[in-house]
Amino acid sequence: MNEEIQQAITALEERFSVEAEEFRGEINLTVAGEELVAVCQMLRDDFDFKFMEIMTAVDYWPEQEPRFHVIYKLYSIEKKLRIGLRVPVAGIEPKLPTVVDLFANANWREREIWDMFGIRFEGHPDLRRILMPHDWQGHPLRKDYPLGYEEVQFSFNAEEVDQDKPYAKE
């Protein structure tokens, strides 16, 4: 493990309940939701991870509890180092504090995660759908969201399915 990253992890472990894990040179920290903003703040201000490369989420339902993991990848442009944060989020209406005040590009990322997974970011300035139509119901990338919305037509059920198909009149 890189020395500077090791320093950062030791400093974080003193103050917060983070858990570091290395896999093929990639370092990931598991962080609790309540401490997320403070951890990001420390990484950005004290250890120069000033750029948030990626922010995304994964739904592990039904294998894992808590079902959602929100993932942040921070990059230090000066030191050329990368560190990942993994935040487990539970519940039917999952919530996390926003990091828009630290990384401005989190704005659209958090809107995307809200749109696709329904994870609400508290304190976000403008949390509304970004990809799906504004009147959409549900959050499509959740594992319990139905896969297809129309039954597939084969020769044996073509007419049956055809009856329910909403054709345009004119």
Place this chain on the structure above:
Amino acid sequence: MGIEQKAGDLGAVTMRLEQAVNWARTYAMWPMLFGLACCAIEMMAGQAAKHDMSRFGMELMRATPRQSDLMIISGRVTRKMAPVLRLLYDQMPEPKWVISMGDCASCGGVFNNYAIVQGVDEIMPVDVYVAGCPPRPEALVHGILTLHEKVRGETIKTWA
């Protein structure tokens, strides 16, 4: 044998009004200039030198719906794109035709999911469906010729 032998020295050709109008319509059927997905690449190839759709009077892609007669749905239609397409369709002047190019536009193709409209015929009437994923330019040309055949069969009754 040319037309002058049939018409003699009269300098006039007689034909039914339907024939004349349908002939004019088929040989200046201008498609709208837009593409939705990978089928659009094949459509562009169809317009380019090798396949050259201008042989069928389709060389002019119009950038506005108000000047176009034909809408080629070249690719998958997302649910978010559907109202936009319907608006463009409504802005086209009559008579207008629609070709649904490729599997995704015709029935959703491999994308049976929340994001893709399962067949563009859910939002607008379609005249010709072209199968293929994506169809080759020849297939599109065949679809267009099929549409021409359909238009040539129209009568005054169908115009009204």
